Amino acid sequence: xxxxxxxxxxxxxxxxxxxxxxxxxxxxxxxxxxxxxxxxxxxxxxxxxxxxxxxxxxxxxxxxxxxxxxxxxxxxxxxxxxxxxxxxxxxxxxxxxxxxxxxxxxxxxxxxxxxxxxxxxxxxxxxxxxxxxxxxxxxxxxxxxxxxxxxxxxxxxxxxxxxxxxxxxxxxxxxxxxxxxxxxxxxxxxxxxxxxxxxxxxxxxxxxxxxxxxxxxxxxxxxxxxxxxxxxxxxxxxxxxxxxxxxxxxxxxxxxxx
Amino acid sequence: xxxxxxxxxxxxxxxxxxxxxxxxxxxxxxxxxxxxxxxxxxxxxxxxxxxxxxxxxxxxxxxxxxxxxxxxxxxxxxxxxxxxxxxxxxxxxxxxxxxxxxxxxxxxxxxxxxxxxxxxxxxxxxxxxxxxxxxxxxxxxxxxxxxxxxxxxxxxxxxxxxxxxxxxxxxxxxxxxxxxxxxxxxxxxxxxxxxxxxxxxxxxxxxxxxxxxxxxxxxxxxxxxxxxxxxxxxxxxxxxxxxxxxxxxxxxxxxxxxxxxxxxxxxxxxxxxxxxxxxxxxxxxxx
Numbered sequence: 001x002x003x004x005x006x007x008x009x010x011x012x013x014x015x016x017x018x019x020x021x022x023x024x025x026x027x028x029x030x031x032x033x034x035x036x037x038x039x040x041x042x043x044x045x046x047x048x049x050x051x052x053x054x055x056x057x058x059x060x061x062x063x064x065x066x067x068x069x070x071x072x073x074x075x076x077x078x079x080x081x082x083x084x085x086x087x088x089x090x091x092x093x094x095x096x097x098x099x100x101x102x103x104x105x106x107x108x109x110x111x112x113x114x115x116x117x118x119x120x121x122x123x124x125x126x127x128x129x130x131x132x133x134x135x136x137x138x139x140x141x142x143x144x145x146x147x148x149x150x151x152x153x154x155x156x157x158x159x160x161x162x163x164x165x166x167x168x169x170x171x172x173x174x175x176x177x178x179x180x181x182x183x184x185x186x187x188x189x190x191x192x193x194x195x196x197x198x199x200x201x202x203x204x205x206x207x208x209x210x211x212x213x214x215x216x217x218x219x220x221x222x223x224x225x226x227x228x229x230x231x232x233x234x235x236x237x238x239x240x241x242x243x244x245x246x247x248x249x250x251x252x253x254x255x256x257x258x
Numbered sequence: 259x260x261x262x263x264x265x266x267x268x269x270x271x272x273x274x275x276x277x278x279x280x281x282x283x284x285x286x287x288x289x290x291x292x293x294x295x296x297x298x299x300x301x302x303x304x305x306x307x308x309x310x311x312x313x314x315x316x317x318x319x320x321x322x323x324x325x326x327x328x329x330x331x332x333x334x335x336x337x338x339x340x341x342x343x344x345x346x347x348x349x350x351x352x353x354x355x356x357x358x359x360x361x362x363x364x365x366x367x368x369x370x371x372x373x374x375x376x377x378x379x380x381x382x383x384x385x386x387x388x389x390x391x392x393x394x395x396x397x398x399x400x401x402x403x404x405x406x407x408x409x410x411x412x413x414x415x416x417x418x419x420x421x422x423x424x425x426x427x428x429x430x431x432x433x434x435x436x437x438x439x440x441x442x443x444x445x446x447x448x449x450x451x452x453x454x455x456x457x458x459x460x461x462x463x464x465x466x467x468x469x470x471x472x473x474x475x476x477x478x479x480x481x482x483x484x485x486x487x488x489x490x491x492x493x494x495x496x497x498x499x500x501x502x503x504x505x506x507x508x509x510x511x512x513x514x515x516x517x518x519x520x521x522x523x524x525x526x527x528x529x530x531x532x533x534x535x536x537x538x539x540x541x542x543x544x545x
Contacts, residue, residue, distance in 0.1 A: 147361070147363050149359045150365075152328075152331075152333055152357065152359070153357045153358075153359070153363065153432075154376075154380060155332075155333055156332065156333060156355050156357045156442070157355075157377050157380045157381050157436070158380065159380045163379075163380050167376065167379060167380070171365070171367050174367075
């Protein structure tokens with residue numbers, strides 16, 4: 001078991017290294033101009049050289065992502081709880097939610113900029129609007145799948161709707177919720193960068209935009225690497241939290257027979 | 259089977275014979291749906307159950323047995339007629355009963371112990387003390403029950419680590435932990451194999467003899483009804499009515515061996531005849 005796990009990880013790491021080596025060799029052999037596609041070694045050098053300049057932008061992007069994410073989670077949980085508990089609310093709200101979620105979020109950035117000016121606020125709002133939907137859907141699904149028998153057992157004890165929600169509905173929703181957090185944090189990140197790229201003077205998205213107009217292509221790619229790294233890091237953090245909180249849902253098959 | 263008296267269950271002891279009425283249905287009918295789509299589930303049923311009685315409801319499937327349970331627990335309101343439980347009409351507020359279904363519905367994120375303590379989190383007077391006593395008195399209470407059903411030491415396990423029979427025993431514990439005066443069981447052993455089922459009959463009999471709650475058991479299994487009940491009611495096909503109501507006076511504690519004796523088999527055959535009549539009447543009605 002352990003051996004297979006380690007070997008699997010070694011393969012994954014090997015593939016990543018291979019990807020960069022192949023890229024490097026491809027650029028060297030074709031004599032690719034670094035204005036088109038810089039070599040990974042150039043990108044990493046730029047990344048290290050310019051790190052002090054990049055750092056505040058990284059902080060900015062992370063902050064807007066997290067802020068939008070937290071607001072999105074709060075909104076998503078509230079909305080998900082409402083439509084998960086009430087069938088009427090579910091049927092009523094769902095078409096509107098679908099409609100809202102199908103709007104490409106790039107399209108709403110100009111509106112946010114119009115209302116709030118360019119900068120942090122539209123980035124936060126874009127992150128929020130893009131990340132709350134998966135949370136709503138997952139919370140609602142989790143709540144709607146509570147076993148009717150268990151609900152009867154508790155109702156027969158005189159449990160209120162809130163008792164059932166608190167003791168059964170919400171804990172049951174946790175695996176769905178944390179699975180959606182993983183997706184939502186990635187979405188929020190995309191939203192924040194998107195808005196920074198279009199309308200902001202801070203953040204990694206903006207750095208990449210500026211670098212691209214200056215033909216500083218290695219810096220554009222350095223920005224891309226930073227984004228990839230941050231995206232993976234956020235995903236990993238929420239996966240770890242998920243594993244900690246909802247271990248019961250990913251149980252092993254260690255059944256004990258009578 | 260152990261039969262030690264249990265000091266924790268200091269509910270009113272019921273003297274044999276002279277008992278108060280625990281459940282009374284008079285002319286209770288239940289209809290689901292309205293207008294053209296109305297489905298009568300139970301028609302004008304009258305049933306009186308004394309405190310501490312063990313009543314089994316048998317009958318063809320879909321005859322409204324479960325509807326009676328839901329009426330008594332307050333989950334369903336009668337369309338007409340009256341349902342009185344514990345001296346009060348079952349209004350919007352449910353009475354304190356213990357329930358167990360065929361599906362044990364243990365919560366997968368809690369240990370067995372904590373699953374069993376769930377009713378204590380909801381029912382007064384335990385509710386107010388739950389935070390204070392969950393690690394001490396309530397936990398002991400849960401473990402005492404677990405010991406009684408032969409699950410000593412399994413309190414710390416998670417539901418997925420237990421077999422179906424073990425989960426059903428835990429389910430009985432959960433139904434009893436808040437010391438209900440009434441236990442409503444809807445085919446609790448329906449999904450188990452024959453041997454596990456017979457084992458659980460003895461356990462349930464033991465629980466009933468120690469705690470003496472009023473029990474209403476819905477079952478398809480006539481041997482189960484004969485083994486456990488002190489009274490068996492046979493119901494007609496939908497919409498249900500009570501066709502026969504007979505006492506079962508075999509001595510307790512009953513054993514599985516007793517279910518093969520002539521008296522027991524005769525009772526079984528009598529019940530079977532009633533149900534077959536009801537089934538064929540229903541088929542003629544439908545055809």
